[in-house]
Amino acid sequence: PKYVFDFTEGNKDLKDLLGGKGANLAEMTNLGLPVPPGFTITTEACRHYLEHGAVPDGLDDAIDRYLAALEQKMGKRLGQADDPLLVSVRSGAKFSMPGMMETVLNVGLNDESVHGLAERAGDERFAWDSYRRLIQMFGKTVLGIDGEHFEDALEDAKRAKGVGNDLDLDAADFKGLVQTFKGIVREQVGRDFPTDPREQMDLAVKAVFESWNAPRAILYRRQERIPADLGTAVNIVAMVFGNLGMDSGTGVAFTRDPASGQQGIYGDYLQNAQGEDVVAGIRNTVPLAELERIDKRSYDELLQIMETLENHYRDLCDIEFTIERGKLWMLQTRVGKRTAAAAFRIACQLVEQGLIDEDEAVSRVTGEQLVQLMFPRFADDAKAEKIAQGMNASPGAAVGKAVFSSARAVELAAQGEDVILIRRETNPDDLDGMIASRGILTSRGGKTSHAAVVARGMGKTCVCGAEELEVDVRAGKVIGPAGVTISEGDVISIDGSSGAVYLGEVPVVDSPVVQYFEGTLSLEDGDELVAAVHRLMTHADARRRLDVRANADTAADAARAGRFGAKGIGLCRTEHMFLGDRRRLVEDLILAEGEEDRQAALDALKPLQKQDFAEIFEAMDGQPVTIRLIDPPLHEFLPDLTELSVKVATGDASDDERRLLDAVRRLHEENPMLGLRGVRLGVVIPGLFAMQVSAIAEAAAEQKAAGRDPRPEIMIPLVVAVQELELIRDQAEEVLREVGVEAPIGTMIELPRAALTAGQIAEAAEFFSFGTNDLTQTTWGFSRDDVEAAFFSRYLELGIFGVSPFETLDVDGVGRLVRVAAEKGRKTRPDLKLGICGEHGGDPDSVHFFHEVGLDYVSCSPFRVPVARLEAGRAAI
Ligand code: ADP
Ligand code: MG
Ligand code: MG
Numbered sequence: 001p002k003y004v005f006d007f008t009e010g011n012k013d014l015k016d017l018l019g020g021k022g023a024n025l026a027e028m029t030n031l032g033l034p035v036p037p038g039f040t041i042t043t044e045a046c047r048h049y050l051e052h053g054a055v056p057d058g059l060d061d062a063i064d065r066y067l068a069a070l071e072q073k074m075g076k077r078l079g080q081a082d083d084p085l086l087v088s089v090r091s092g093a094k095f096s097m098p099g100m101m102e103t104v105l106n107v108g109l110n111d112e113s114v115h116g117l118a119e120r121a122g123d124e125r126f127a128w129d130s131y132r133r134l135i136q137m138f139g140k141t142v143l144g145i146d147g148e149h150f151e152d153a154l155e156d157a158k159r160a161k162g163v164g165n166d167l168d169l170d171a172a173d174f175k176g177l178v179q180t181f182k183g184i185v186r187e188q189v190g191r192d193f194p195t196d197p198r199e200q201m202d203l204a205v206k207a208v209f210e211s212w213n214a215p216r217a218i219l220y221r222r223q224e225r226i227p228a229d230l231g232t233a234v235n236i237v238a239m240v241f242g243n244l245g246m247d248s249g250t251g252v253a254f255t256r257d258p259a260s261g262q263q264g265i266y267g268d269y270l271q272n273a274q275g276e277d278v279v280a281g282i283r284n285t286v287p288l289a290e291l292e293r294i295d296k297r298s299y300d301e302l303l304q305i306m307e308t309l310e311n312h313y314r315d316l317c318d319i320e321f322t323i324e325r326g327k328l329w330m331l332q333t334r335v336g337k338r339t340a341a342a343a344f345r346i347a348c349q350l351v352e353q354g355l356i357d358e359d360e361a362v363s364r365v366t367g368e369q370l371v372q373l374m375f376p377r378f379a380d381d382a383k384a385e386k387i388a389q390g391m392n393a394s395p396g397a398a399v400g401k402a403v404f405s406s407a408r409a410v411e412l413a414a415q416g417e418d419v420i421l422i423r424r425e426t427n428p429d430d431l432d433g434m435i436a437s438r439g440i441l442t443s444r445g446g447k448t449s450h451a452a453v454v455a456r457g458m459g460k461t462c463v464c465g466a467e468e469l470e471v472d473v474r475a476g477k478v479i480g481p482a483g484v485t486i487s488e489g490d491v492i493s494i495d496g497s498s499g500a501v502y503l504g505e506v507p508v509v510d511s512p513v514v515q516y517f518e519g520t521l522s523l524e525d526g527d528e529l530v531a532a533v534h535r536l537m538t539h540a541d542a543r544r545r546l547d548v549r550a551n552a553d554t555a556a557d558a559a560r561a562g563r564f565g566a567k568g569i570g571l572c573r574t575e576h577m578f579l580g581d582r583r584r585l586v587e588d589l590i591l592a593e594g595e596e597d598r599q600a601a602l603d604a605l606k607p608l609q610k611q612d613f614a615e616i617f618e619a620m621d622g623q624p625v626t627i628r629l630i631d632p633p634l635h636e637f638l639p640d641l642t643e644l645s646v647k648v649a650t651g652d653a654s655d656d657e658r659r660l661l662d663a664v665r666r667l668h669e670e671n672p673m674l675g676l677r678g679v680r681l682g683v684v685i686p687g688l689f690a691m692q693v694s695a696i697a698e699a700a701a702e703q704k705a706a707g708r709d710p711r712p713e714i715m716i717p718l719v720v721a722v723q724e725l726e727l728i729r730d731q732a733e734e735v736l737r738e739v740g741v742e743a744p745i746g747t748m749i750e751l752p753r754a755a756l757t758a759g760q761i762a763e764a765a766e767f768f769s770f771g772t773n774d775l776t777q778t779t780w781g782f783s784r785d786d787v788e789a790a791f792f793s794r795y796l797e798l799g800i801f802g803v804s805p806f807e808t809l810d811v812d813g814v815g816r817l818v819r820v821a822a823e824k825g826r827k828t829r830p831d832l833k834l835g836i837c838g839e840h841g842g843d844p845d846s847v848h849f850f851h852e853v854g855l856d857y858v859s860c861s862p863f864r865v866p867v868a869r870l871e872a873g874r875a876a877i
Pocket of ligand 1: 036088089090091098103105237240241274276322
C-alpha cells in the first residue's frame with residue numbers, strides 16, 4: 001500500500017487515510033493557497049505500527065523518497081548545517097481531537113544547524129529560541145519528560161534576569177536554556193538529546209503514532225464516541241517561522257463566530273511567536289481585527305483566503321496561520337466546531353446564501369445538538385448571588401440541596417428532595433449519588449474528569465473544576481470566596497451551560513426552543529435561533545419516512561407530546577394507573593380468594609381505568625393510542641416482604657396484614673423481571689386483561705358518542721409464544737365485540753424467543769412494537785437496574801462497548817433480532833405495522849437504524865419527540 005502522500009497528492013475526502021489535518025492541508029495546497037510543502041504518513045501505517053510495534057515494510061523507503069523530494073523543492077536538506085530545512089511532525093486523526101495528541105516543531109536543529117539557521121535568518125535569538133523549543137517539545141512528547149521541568153527552567157531564566165516576558169530573553173539566555181534543557185533530558189531519561197536530524201524525525205513520527213493511545217486521547221475518544229482503532233496520520237511540514245521578529249507572528253481564525261454563527265472577523269493573533277504560543281496563553285494575544293493595522297497586506301490576503309475556504313467547504317472553517325516576515329502561510333483548516341445554536345443558525349444562513357440546499361442543512365445539524373437547545377436555563381440570574389465559576393461540563397440548569405456524599409444524595413433523593421452532589425472530584429463509587437442528584441458540582445478536574453464524562457453520559461447537569469470552592473467533605477461544607485460557606489442542605493443552583501455556581505434558588509425557565517415547541521413563543525417573536533429550528537424541523541418532517549409517536553401515560557403528557565409533534569401514542573403504560581391510592585384495590589385483587597371477591601375488585605378498578613383512557617383519547621383525538629395492558633413486576637404493588645415479616649413477627653400486625661404477608665410470600669420472586677409479569681399475569685389472573693380491554697372499549701365508545709375519533713390499539717406485553725397471544729386475543733375480541741368497538745390487537749416483541757418466532761406470532765398480531773429495553777435486557781442478560789451502576793463504567797473504560805446498549809441500540813445483537821422479527825413478521829402478514837417503543841426511540845443513532853430496517857414508527861418520551869423527528873428526517877436524506 002501507499003503509506004505516504006505528498007500534499008499535492010491528497011484531497012479533503014481522504015480523511016480516513018490522511019486524517020483531517022493532512023487531507024485539508026492537501027486540499028488547500030490544491031486550491032493554490034500558500035501552504036508550506038510537506039507530506040502525510042497514512043493512518044494505515046499508524047495502525048500497523050500500533051498493532052505490530054514496528055513500522056510496516058516499505059514505510060522507511062517511502063519516507064526517504066518523499067523527504068528527498070521535499071528537500072529538493074526547498075533547496076536544502078533536513079538539518080543541513082549551513083542552511084537547515086526544519087520540519088514539524090504533526091499528528092492528525094480523522095476526527096479532530098484538539099490538544100489530545102502530539103506535535104513537534106523545529107525538527108532538524110542541532111548544535112551545528114542552529115548556527116546555520118541563525119546566519120541565514122540574521123537572527124541569533126530566533127535560532128536559539130527555536131532550538132530550545134525543539135528540545136522542550138521533543139523532550140515532552142517523544143521522551144515522555146514532564147513538561148514542568150522545562151517550564152520551570154524557563155521561569156527560572158526569566159526570574160534570574162528579572163523579566164516576566166519571554167520576549168525579554170535574548171540569544172544568550174536561550175543559548176543557556178538549550179544547555180539547561182539538554183541537562184534535563186540527560187537527567188530524566190538517561191540519554192542525550194538526539195542530534196541526528198533524521199533520527200529526530202523518525203522518533204517524532206513514532207511518538208505521534210503512540211500518542212493515539214495516550215490516556216487522555218482514549219478518554220476523549222470514548223466521550224466523543226470516536227472509534228478506538230482509527231489511528232492517526234502524521235504530517236511532515238516544512239517549518240515557517242512566526243518568531244522571526246515583530247513582522248512575524250502566528251494566529252487562529254474562524255470564518256464566522258462559532259458561538260453565534262454571525263459572519264465577521266473572529267480570531268486571535270500574536271506577534272513574534274510560534275505555533276502553540278497563541279493558545280497556550282503565554283502572552284496576551286490581540287484580536288484578529290488588529291492585524292489590519294499591523295500588516296495590512298497579510299490581513300487582506302487572509303480575509304480573501306477565508307472567503308475562498310468558506311465557499312469551497314460551504315461551511316464555517318477554522319484556520320491556523322503564520323506570518324513569516326510579512327509572508328502569510330496557511331498551516332491548518334477544518335470545518336470548525338460550533339455550539340449547537342450556531343450549528344442551526346449557520347446551516348440556515350448557508351441556505352440563504354445559496355451555498356447549500358435544505359437537505360444538506362438538515363444533515364448538518366444533529367439530534368444531540370437539538371437536545372442541547374432544549375435544556376432549561378436559569379431565568380434571571382442577575383439577582384442571584386454567584387459564588388464561583390467552574391467549567392461548563394454538562395449543560396442544563398439544576399437547583400437543589402447541597403450534599404457531600406453519594407450515600408446522602410441517595411438518601412435525600414429517596415425522600416423526594418432535589419439534591420446537588422458536591423465533591424472535590426468524583427470516582428466510580430459516586431455513581432449512585434450522581435444518578436440520584438439533579439446536578440453535580442466538583443472543585444477539581446476539567447471537562448474530561450470523571451464527573452464531567454459521566455454526567456454528560458447521563459445527560460445530567462454538571463459544573464466541574466470550580467476551583468474557588470474548597471470542598472471539605474469530612475466537615476460537610478464548602479468554603480467559597482469571601483467567606484461564603486455551603487453546608488449540607490443549603491440550596492444552590494448550578495448552570496451547566498455557563499459553569500456558574502449560585503447560592504440559593506435561581507428560577508428555571510424553558511429554553512426558547514422548547515417554548516417554540518410548546519407554542520408559547522412564536523416565529524413572529526423574531527428569535528433567529530427559533531426560526532432556524534423551525535425551518536430545519538419543517539424540512540426534516542417533509543423528508544422523513546418514519547412516523548414519530550410518543551410514550552405517554554397521562555393526558556397531560558399526551559397533550560405535550562402532540563405539541564412537540566407526535567402523531568399518536570406508541571406506548572401508553574397502564575401500570576401507574578394502579579399505583580397511589582389505587583394500590584389498595586390492587587391488593588384486594590391479589591388477595592381475592594374466590595371468583596366473587598376477584599370480580600368485585602376488578603369492578604372497583606374499571607371505572608378509574610376508563611376515566612384515564614377517556615382523557616388520553618381526548619388529548620390524542622384522531623391519532624392512534626397504543627395501550628399496553630398491565631406489565632408490572634408484581635412485587636411493586638405489594639408491601640415490602642421484610643417490613644411486613646418483622647411486623648408480623650413482633651405481633652404488631654393486623655389480621656389483614658397477616659393475610660397479606662401470606663400473599664406476599666406466595667408471590668415473592670427472586671427475579672421479578674423474569675417472573676410473573678406481562679401476558680403471564682393476564683393468563684394467571686382471569687378477568688384482569690378483560691377488565692382493561694372493556695375499560696378501553698367503553699371509553700372509546702363514549703368518546704365516539706361524543707363526536708370524537710378515538711383510535712385505540714391494544715398491545716399485549718411480554719409475549720414469548722403465539723399461544724399466549726391467541727388466548728388473550730380471544731378474550732379481548734369478545735369484549736370488543738360486546739361493546740361494539742374495533743381496535744387492532746398487537747404485541748410487544750421484547751424477548752428473544754418472540755423475535756425468533758415472529759413469523760408465528762404475526763398470525764395473531766396486527767402490529768408489533770419492539771420493546772427494546774426488555775429486549776436489550778434479555779438479549780444481553782443484563783438486569784438494567786443492577787448492571788448500570790455496578791460495572792458499566794468499567795465496561796466502557798475497557799471498550800467492551802463504546803456506549804451503553806440501553807442508550808444506543810446494539811445493532812449487532814439486539815438489532816439483529818429486530819431485523820429478523822421485522823422480516824418474519826411481514827412475511828406472515830405483509831401489512832403488519834411495526835414500531836419501537838423503548839428508550840432507543842429517541843436516540844439519534846438508533847433512529848437511523850430503525851429507519852433502515854423499515855419500521856413504520858418510533859415512539860419516545862414526549863421531550864425526545866423533536867429529536868426523533870429531526871433524526872428520522874436526517875436518516876431519510
Ligand atoms: P494541533 O493539532 O494541536 O493544533 P498542530 O499540528 O496544528 O497541533 O501544531 C501545533 C502548532 O504548531 C499550531 O499552532 C501550528 O500552526 C504550528 N505549526 C505546525 N506546523 C508548523 C510549521 N510547519 N510551521 C510553523 N508552525 C507550525
Ligand atoms: Mg492545529
Ligand atoms: Mg417491557
